[in-house]
Amino acid sequence: MSDVCNNQTRILEVKDLFVSFTEEKSSLFDKKKKIDVLNGISFDMYEGEIVGLVGESGCGKSTLAKSILGLNKITKGDIIHYSQYPQMIFQDPYNSLNPSKTIEFILEESLKNLTKLNVEERRQKAKKRLEQVGLDDHYLIHKPGELSGGQRQRVCIANALMLDPKLLIADEPVSALDVTIQAQIIKLLAGLQKELGLSILFISHDLRVVYELCDRVMIMKDGKIIEDGTVDEVYRNPQTDYTKQLLLSAGIM
Amino acid sequence: MNLRIKKNANSIMGIVLTAIVVIPAIIGIFWTPYDPETINGSLKLAGASWAHPFGCDNFGRDILSRIMLGSSTTFLIGMGTVIGGAVVGTLVGALTGFYGGVIDEVLMRFNDVMLSFPSLLLALTFVAIFGPGKYRVMWALAIAFVPSFARIIRAEFKRVKNMDYVKAARLSGASDFRIMYVHILPNTVKVLINAVLIGFNNAVLAEAGLSFLGIGVQPPDASLGRMLSDSQTYLFTKPSYAIIPGMAIIVMVLGVSMIGKEVE
Ligand SMILES: Nc1ncnc2c1ncn2[C@@H]1O[C@H](COP(=O)(O)OP(=O)(O)O)[C@@H](O)[C@H]1O
Numbered sequence: 001m002s003d004v005c006n007n008q009t010r011i012l013e014v015k016d017l018f019v020s021f022t023e024e025k026s027s028l029f030d031k032k033k034k035i036d037v038l039n040g041i042s043f044d045m046y047e048g049e050i051v052g053l054v055g056e057s058g059c060g061k062s063t064l065a066k067s068i069l070g071l072n073k074i075t076k077g078d079i080i081h082y083s084q085y086p087q088m089i090f091q092d093p094y095n096s097l098n099p100s101k102t103i104e105f106i107l108e109e110s111l112k113n114l115t116k117l118n119v120e121e122r123r124q125k126a127k128k129r130l131e132q133v134g135l136d137d138h139y140l141i142h143k144p145g146e147l148s149g150g151q152r153q154r155v156c157i158a159n160a161l162m163l164d165p166k167l168l169i170a171d172e173p174v175s176a177l178d179v180t181i182q183a184q185i186i187k188l189l190a191g192l193q194k195e196l197g198l199s200i201l202f203i204s205h206d207l208r209v210v211y212e213l214c215d216r217v218m219i220m221k222d223g224k225i226i227e228d229g230t231v232d233e234v235y236r237n238p239q240t241d242y243t244k245q246l247l248l249s250a251g252i253m
Numbered sequence: 254m255n256l257r258i259k260k261n262a263n264s265i266m267g268i269v270l271t272a273i274v275v276i277p278a279i280i281g282i283f284w285t286p287y288d289p290e291t292i293n294g295s296l297k298l299a300g301a302s303w304a305h306p307f308g309c310d311n312f313g314r315d316i317l318s319r320i321m322l323g324s325s326t327t328f329l330i331g332m333g334t335v336i337g338g339a340v341v342g343t344l345v346g347a348l349t350g351f352y353g354g355v356i357d358e359v360l361m362r363f364n365d366v367m368l369s370f371p372s373l374l375l376a377l378t379f380v381a382i383f384g385p386g387k388y389r390v391m392w393a394l395a396i397a398f399v400p401s402f403a404r405i406i407r408a409e410f411k412r413v414k415n416m417d418y419v420k421a422a423r424l425s426g427a428s429d430f431r432i433m434y435v436h437i438l439p440n441t442v443k444v445l446i447n448a449v450l451i452g453f454n455n456a457v458l459a460e461a462g463l464s465f466l467g468i469g470v471q472p473p474d475a476s477l478g479r480m481l482s483d484s485q486t487y488l489f490t491k492p493s494y495a496i497i498p499g500m501a502i503i504v505m506v507l508g509v510s511m512i513g514k515e516v517e
Pocket residue numbers: 021022023035037055056057058059060061062063064
C-alpha cells in the first residue's frame with residue numbers, strides 16, 4: 001500500500017474488512033442468499049488528506065462508507081477511528097434531509113443528542129455553519145422541501161460539520177446535482193477542508209474531479225481496493241488494466 | 254410534511270356530510286330533546302309531527318332522540334376502536350418494522366393469519382369471548398383492528414428506516430427510541446391518518462353489523478346498528494324507522510371517506 005503521508009497522524013484504519021448482505025427471504029422456507037460486497041479491504045487515512053475512492057457503480061463504495069461509520073453490520077475485520085464523530089454526506093440530497101423537520105431542527109439534532117449546549121448556543125452554531133456553506137440564516141425555519149438540490153446539499157454539508165468532525169465521508173456528493181451546481185459544491189468542500197483541516201474520503205466516479213480535488217486515490221473493483229497511491233502516481237502510471245481502462249474512458253490517458 | 258385537507262368540492266361535501274351526523278351525535282352525548290329510553294304506549298309508531306319530527310318507535314320513544322344517542326354510541330365505538338387499534342397497531346408495527354428479526358417474522362406470520370379472516374368475523378369471535386355490550390364491542394373491534402394497523406405501520410417503518418436521513422440521525426447520536434419517535438413516526442402520519450379514517454368507517458359498519466345480529470350493543474342502549482335491528486319487524490308498516498338510522502350510517506361513512514381522499 002501507499003507510503004504517502006506516513007509522517008502524519010493517522011485518523012482512520014480499516015483492516016481486512018469483509019461485508020456481506022443476506023437477501024430478504026421471500027418465503028419462510030427459503031434459504032437465505034448471501035451476497036459478498038466487500039472482500040478484504042484495508043487502508044489508512046491521515047489527518048488533512050483528501051482521498052478519492054473510485055469504482056464503477058455497484059462495486060461497494062457506499063457499503064464501504066456506511067460500514068466505516070457503523071451504519072452496516074460488518075462480517076469480519078476492524079475499523080479503528082482516531083477521531084470523534086466522523087460524519088457522512090450522502091449521495092442523494094433529496095433523501096438525506098428529513099422532510100418533516102425544519103433545517104434548524106435537522107442541524108441542531110446532533111448538538112441535542114451529544115453536547116450540553118443550550119438553545120441559544122445551538123442556534124448560534126447552526127447559523128455559523130449555514131453561513132460557512134453559503135446559506136443565509138433565514139433558511140433555519142424552512143423545511144427541506146422548499147430548497148433546491150444544491151441548497152439541500154449545502155445543508156447536508158453544514159449538518160455534517162455540526163459536531164466539528166475531523167473525518168468526513170462524501171459519498172458521490174454531487175452526482176445528483178446539475179453540472180453548474182456540482183462545481184460550486186466541490187469548491188465549497190475544498191474550501192472547508194482547508195479551513196477546518198478535515199480529512200475527506202471523497203467517493204466519486206468522476207476521475208477529473210478526483211484529480212483536481214484529491215491528494216490520493218484508491219481504485220475499487222468487486223469489493224476490493226486494487227490500486228492505492230498519490231493521484232500523480234496512479235494517473236501517470238496505473239498498475240492495473242482496470243485503472244488504465246477507467247482513465248482511458250475518462251479521456252485522461 | 255404538512256398535513257392538510259385539500260379545499261375542493263369533494264372535501265367540503267365530505268365535511269358537510271360528516272357534520273350532519275357527527276354534530277347531532279356529539280350533542281346527543283349530553284342532551285337529547287326527549288329521554289331516549291322513556292316508553293310511551295300512546296305514541297307507539299307515531300308518525301312525524303312537530304313534537305317528534307322523525308316520529309316514534311315501537312315503544313313510543315322519540316326517534317330523533319334515539320338517533321342522536323345512537324349516532325353518538327356508534328361514533329364513540331368507531332373512535333374508540335380506531336384509537337385503540339391504531340395505538341397498539343402502531344406500537345407493534347413500529348417495533349417489528351424497525352428491528353425486524355425473528356420476533357418480526359413470528360408476529361407477522363401471526364398477523365397474516367389474523368388478517369386472513371375478515372375483521373367482522375374476528376370481532377365476532379372476540380364478542381363471543383367478551384360477551385355483548387357497547388364497551389365490550391369496542392374492545393372486540395379494537396383488537397380485531399390491530400393487525401391491519403400493525404401491517405400498514407410496519408411497512409412504513411421499513412420504508413422510512415432505510416432513508417438516508419435516518420442514517421444521518423444515527424450519526425447525530427439519536428437513540429433507537431428517538432429515531433423511531435422523532436425521525437420516523439412523523440413521516441408515517443399521512444398513511445396513519447388514512448388508515449384511521451378507513452378504520453373508522455370499517456368500525457362503524459362492523460358495529461352496525463354486530464348490533465344488527467343482536468350481539469353488539471344491547472337494549473336499552475341505542476346505536477345505529479341496534480336501531481336497524483329493532484326496526485326490521487316494522488320495515489313495511491313504518492319504513493322511516495329503518496331508513497333514518499340506515500341513512501345516518503351511510504352519510505357518516507361516505508363523509509369520512511370523502512375527507513380521507515383529500516388528505517395530503
Ligand atoms: N442493504 C443491502 N442489502 C442487500 N444488498 C445490498 C445492500 N446495500 C447494498 N447492497 C448491494 O451491494 C452492492 C454494492 O452496493 P453499493 O455499496 O451501493 O455500491 P456503489 O455505492 O459502489 O454503487 C450492490 O450489488 C447492492 O445491490
